[in-house]
Amino acid sequence: MNRVQATARTQARYDRLAPVYDLMGALMERTAQKWRRLLWEEVEGESILEVGGGTGKNMPFYPKGPRITAIDLSERMLQRARRRAARLGLEVELRQMDVQALDFPDKSFDIVVATFVFCSVPDPVLGLRELGRVVKPRGKILLLEHIRPECPWLGRLFDLLNPLVVRLFGFNINRRTLLSLAEAGLKLDFVKDLDRLGIFKLIGARPSA
Numbered sequence: 001m002n003r004v005q006a007t008a009r010t011q012a013r014y015d016r017l018a019p020v021y022d023l024m025g026a027l028m029e030r031t032a033q034k035w036r037r038l039l040w041e042e043v044e045g046e047s048i049l050e051v052g053g054g055t056g057k058n059m060p061f062y063p064k065g066p067r068i069t070a071i072d073l074s075e076r077m078l079q080r081a082r083r084r085a086a087r088l089g090l091e092v093e094l095r096q097m098d099v100q101a102l103d104f105p106d107k108s109f110d111i112v113v114a115t116f117v118f119c120s121v122p123d124p125v126l127g128l129r130e131l132g133r134v135v136k137p138r139g140k141i142l143l144l145e146h147i148r149p150e151c152p153w154l155g156r157l158f159d160l161l162n163p164l165v166v167r168l169f170g171f172n173i174n175r176r177t178l179l180s181l182a183e184a185g186l187k188l189d190f191v192k193d194l195d196r197l198g199i200f201k202l203i204g205a206r207p208s209a
């Protein structure tokens with residue numbers, strides 16, 4: 001399957017999942033909220049882009065004041081995000097867009113944020129390269145991601161389980177996102193382990209000069 005087909009499949013999958021997405025993640029969300037808070041504490045700037053914003057779970061953490069744009073591949077996820085923004089009284093521009101081909105000029109944003117997104121983007125290096133293109137030279141890229149565990153046997157177990165997880169839920173559990181960041185030409189500022197197994201990470205990066 002090529003990238004265009006894989007992207008269409010991802011979009012269809014999230015359109016289907018949208019009505020149950022929040023329910024599916026409800027158990028995990030309590031922990032995830034602590035991590036989301038940590039990420040948003042790092043955010044300062046006048047223009048913020050959130051990619052793969054989904055149903056808008058980060059919206060309660062959006063700072064007041066900056067211009068915020070959020071994009072997602074799935075129109076159905078965006079519909080839910082629009083409702084959440086209205087409930088919270090937020091002014092946010094929500095647009096359907098593919099992170100692998102962002103429709104923004106170079107150096108448009110002070111901060112680019114993504115939470116649990118690059119596990120399901122068909123070509124993560126292309127998507128990450130796009131983040132590096134649209135962020136300003138002194139800007140920040142902040143990610144919350146789950147990645148392939150470094151522990152060898154656990155990593156192999158995740159490789160084995162991955163096809164099943166992709167089929168059931170649409171995301172990969174064995175992405176080597178830190179390598180993808182380097183391949184995309186981004187510089188790591190910090191990586192914070194969020195769990196004992198080294199699966200969930202808070203990552204700060206920036207475009208290389």
Ligand SMILES: C[S@@+](CC[C@H](N)C(=O)[O-])C[C@H]1O[C@@H](n2cnc3c(N)ncnc32)[C@H](O)[C@@H]1O
Pocket residue numbers: 007010011014051052053054055056057058071072073074077097098099100114115116117120121122171
């Ligand atoms: C696991 S959900 C995470 C949603 C949200 N960020 C959160 O923390 O709950 C992944 C999201 O990424 C979006 N996505 C996947 N591939 C994408 C792409 N190529 N471009 C933009 N969004 C994409 C999906 O539609 C989905 O809303």
